[in-house]
Amino acid sequence: MKRNLLLTVAAVAMLAGCANPPSDTSNYTHREAISGPDMDMTLDNLLESSEDRSYQISLNAVRVRKGPWDADYYLEVRYEGASDAGFIEIGPGETLVLTVDGQTMRFRGPGSFENRDRTGRGTFVENAVYDVKADDLRRIAKARDVKVQINGSARRLYREFKPENTQKFRSFVLTYMGY
Secondary structure, eight states: OHHHHHHHHHHHHHHHHHOOOOTTOOEEEEOOSSSSOOEEEEOOOEEOOSSOOSEEEEEEEEEEESSSSOEEEEEEEEEEEOTTTOOOOOOSEEEEEEEETTEEEEEEEOOSGGGEEEOTTSOEEEEEEEEEOHHHHHHHHHOSOEEEEEEOSSOEEEEEOOHHHHHHHHHHHHHHTOO
16 A cells, blocks of 8 residues: 555656646645545755756655545655666665754655656656655755755765755645644
8 A cells, every 4th residue: 555655656746747837836736536645746846956967856745635634744856867877776764864954854765666767868767755744844844954865875965955945845835734
C-alpha cells in the first residue's frame, strides 16, 4: 500500500512537471475521481544554482488527503541530470538533510530505486519521497534560511532556498494547512 502511494506521488509529480499552469501558480492539485487519493503539491520548486548547471533539483511539499480532515505529508526530491551527470542514486534511509535557521532536520525515505528513469533526451531523472509531519512543513515555510543536502550513493548535492522557494512553501502551507 505504502509503495503504491509513493509511486502515485512520483507519477503525479512527473505529470505536474509537464503541465502548463498559469504563471502565477505555485501549487498543483490532483483530484482522483474514481479511486486513489487526492493530492496537493508545490509545483516545480526548483532550487537554482549559479555554480553547477549540469543538474536541477526541486524540493516539493506534498499533501495526500485521507478524508475530509486528515492527510499525510511528504517532501519530494526531484533530480534531473544532464547526460554526463548520471544518477545520484538516492538509497533508502536518512538521505535528505535540511538545515532550517541553523537547526538540522533529517528525513528518511525508501530511496529512488523504483523512480529512476532516463529520458529520450538522455537526461537522468530521479524522484525520492520522504514522510514528514505538518509541523515540519510549517517550520520550513516560516524559515529565513534553508539549506538542502541530498545524500546519494554516487554523490552529495547541496542547494539553498532563495526567496521564491520559501514563498512557494508559504503558499502551500497557507493554502492547504494554515499556520
